[in-house]
Amino acid sequence: MSGNTAPVRVVLVGFGRANQAVLELALTRPWLKVVGIVVRSPERNGEPAADRVPGAPADLTCSTDLAGTLRRTRPDVAIVATATHLSDVYPALSVVAASETPMICTAEDLAHIRREDPPPAADIIDLADRHGVAIVASGANPGFVLDVWPMTLTGLAWDVERLRARRIVDV
Helix, strand or coil, rough: CCCCCCCCEEEEEEECHHHHHHHHHHHHCCCCCEEEECCCCCHCCCCCCHCCCCCCCCCCEEEECCCHHHHHHHHCCEEEEECCHHHHHHHHHHHHHHHHCEEECHHHHHHHCCCCCCEEEEEEEHHHHHHCCCCECCCCCCHHHHHHHHHHHHCCCCCCCCCCCCCCCCC
């Protein structure tokens, strides 16, 4: 990062294993700054991020107010890591899109959607179009990773005697 470049400002939507790892990474990257964390659970409202990620800034706390956090922090991007299914993640995507904040979403179901798909897939594409924001899918469906992909790769082999796939979640 050059001396006059501001860091990328990030709001984490969800604060489970994936976004805790994002915060850990951000603490080691001067070009990346987590400016807000949004959680669903009311009992975690106000919880210091440092309770779950040692070394997090003392003033970085969890909030249950997604729209308010986006307004207050004005992030460059939001990372939505809350659920796997489109219908579960759509409400958060809708709020983030309305704030005109580009986002990255870990929902596995978002990995390959098309406009002609039924709701909520088509609704998510419409959200991006209506608000002029990017919604980038970063999730990988375990069925693809553990079934289709290994079988496709074995198509290149003359003879396969054994195939083993192991899922390790390490963001």
